[in-house]
Amino acid sequence: MNTDPRPSAAPDFSAPVLAIDGPSGSGKGTISRLVAQRLGWHYLDSGALYRAVGVAAGWADLDLDDHGALVRCTFDTEVGFRDDGRGELRVLVNGTDATDELRTETAGAAASAIAAIPEVRAALKDRQRRFRQLPGLVADGRDMGTVIFPDARFKVFLTASAEERAQRRYKQLNDKGVSVTLDGLLREILARDARDAQRAVAPLRPAEDAVHIDTTGVGIEDVVERVLEIVNP
Ligand SMILES: Nc1ncnc2c1ncn2[C@@H]1O[C@H](COP(=O)(O)OP(=O)(O)O)[C@@H](O)[C@H]1O
Numbered sequence: 001m002n003t004d005p006r007p008s009a010a011p012d013f014s015a016p017v018l019a020i021d022g023p024s025g026s027g028k029g030t031i032s033r034l035v036a037q038r039l040g041w042h043y044l045d046s047g048a049l050y051r052a053v054g055v056a057a058g059w060a061d062l063d064l065d066d067h068g069a070l071v072r073c074t075f076d077t078e079v080g081f082r083d084d085g086r087g088e089l090r091v092l093v094n095g096t097d098a099t100d101e102l103r104t105e106t107a108g109a110a111a112s113a114i115a116a117i118p119e120v121r122a123a124l125k126d127r128q129r130r131f132r133q134l135p136g137l138v139a140d141g142r143d144m145g146t147v148i149f150p151d152a153r154f155k156v157f158l159t160a161s162a163e164e165r166a167q168r169r170y171k172q173l174n175d176k177g178v179s180v181t182l183d184g185l186l187r188e189i190l191a192r193d194a195r196d197a198q199r200a201v202a203p204l205r206p207a208e209d210a211v212h213i214d215t216t217g218v219g220i221e222d223v224v225e226r227v228l229e230i231v232n233p
């Protein structure tokens with residue numbers, strides 16, 4: 001998987017972009033990584049950037065209400081992506097492998113709060129756009145098709161029922177030995193959906209030209225095939 005294409009290079013506007021947006025647990029990361037592997041394209045996990053700022057803010061003991069400090073933290077936080085060779089993405093925050101910490105619901109909630117600050121979103125815009133390199137980019141997030149790559153050639157909006165998304169997260173965390181309750185996860189998912197969809201800047205919503213795929217009860221491989229069909233009909 002191509003994860004970090006020359007991060008300081010300018011975007012290559014001739015590279016096609018597949019934008020995959022959707023709420024937490026809809027399968028964006030899983031499907032994007034598999035599709036990127038199959039196409040041999042680069043992959044941008046935009047949520048990891050917001051999570052990385054959240055984690056770095058936690059390390060620095062910053063107050064989530066101190067917007068000025070969070071914006072400075074966004075500029076100061078270096079995020080690196082590495083393929084572990086088995087198709088999994090490792091994320092380095094200021095040089096430290098923070099992959100496991102990044103995936104916790106605490107980091108997700110911090111990311112969601114920080115992501116509502118317009119200056120933080122603005123600070124991360126160019127960093128995301130630089131991932132656009134040949135032969136193409138699969139970009140996963142909330143505003144890939146609406147704000148970051150509005151001219152993306154392909155746009156997908158993934159959904160699944162909140163109950164199924166909570167079940168998926170429950171299984172994912174349980175498999176990692178993290179102790180959580182299904183009820184608690186469902187509450188967190190609904191709270192995050194509401195905050196991401198209701199914020200003033202770049203709210204979670206499908207682009208007008210996005211293809212909607214409801215993945216409730218649909219297996220991963222079937223979703224991958226449907227997305228590949230959109231790119232190569
Ligand atoms: N279509 C699907 N059917 C069943 N499980 C899925 C499906 N898509 C993703 N998953 C599982 O759900 C969990 C959350 O998926 P993930 O890709 O992290 O979602 P997102 O990036 O949208 O939050 C993972 O454990 C993943 O394996």
Ligand SMILES: Nc1ccn([C@H]2C[C@H](O)[C@@H](COP(=O)(O)OP(=O)(O)O)O2)c(=O)n1
Pocket residue numbers: 022023024025026028029046047048050051108111112115116140141142143144192196
């Ligand atoms: N493009 C993006 C990506 C993520 N965010 C914010 C909002 C999300 O709740 C958090 C975490 O995103 P992430 O995609 O990592 O979370 P999920 O895997 O969907 O649970 O970051 C965003 O505002 N815009």
